[in-house]
Amino acid sequence: MKKKEKLEKEIKEQELQEEVKDQKESTEAGDPVEEQEESVSKGVSLEKEVAELKEKYLRLYSDFENYRKRTAKERIELISTASEEVLRDLIPVVDDFERAFKANEKEEDPLKVYEGTRIVFEKFVKTLGSKGLKPMSDMVGKPFDADTQEAITQIPAPSEEMKGSVIDVIEKGYTLGDKVVRFAKVVTGA
Secondary structure: OHHHHHHHHHHHHHHHHHHHHHHHHHHHHOOHHHHHHHHHHHHHHHHHHHHHHHHHHHHHHHHHHHHHHHHHHHHHHHHHHOOHHHHHHHHHHHHHHHHHHHHHHHOOOHHHHHHHHHHHHHHHHHHHHHOOEEEOOOOOOOEOOOOOEEEEEEEOOOOHHHEOEEEEEEEOOEEEOOEEEEOEEEEEEO
């Protein structure tokens, strides 16, 4: 509102300056009565123009405020429901784990238990992959990359070409598209 008042004040000052200027020119130019009437009519037309501009400004300002509020509300809704699709796709994997636990209670063959758990794990990884989550791979033997890896420790390199390279991966890293979601924790050669 302060900006609005300031704008109105500036417009009024400009109008007054123009009227004074017009009056000076009219007194210098010719018939003062005729020129005063002309200057008054100009003043009235300027007041109308100012009123129109004020109304346009207020409408534009209120439209912008409504837009700002609407986009803020939409952004909040988007953030709160962004993970809904991922969670909906993970629920069947949770169901599979529950069924596997129930089946494992009765099963005595560890190979069958392992196979069942492996199938559920692969389904879980496939679901995450379909959402764009990809594990970082093929890091051992490659040069250390600080943009995608975090060096946990350094050990003496087994060979000269392994110096500054990744010797072992302690924890896999993951990317979502081009963004690193979790840095790979690695051991480097010194």
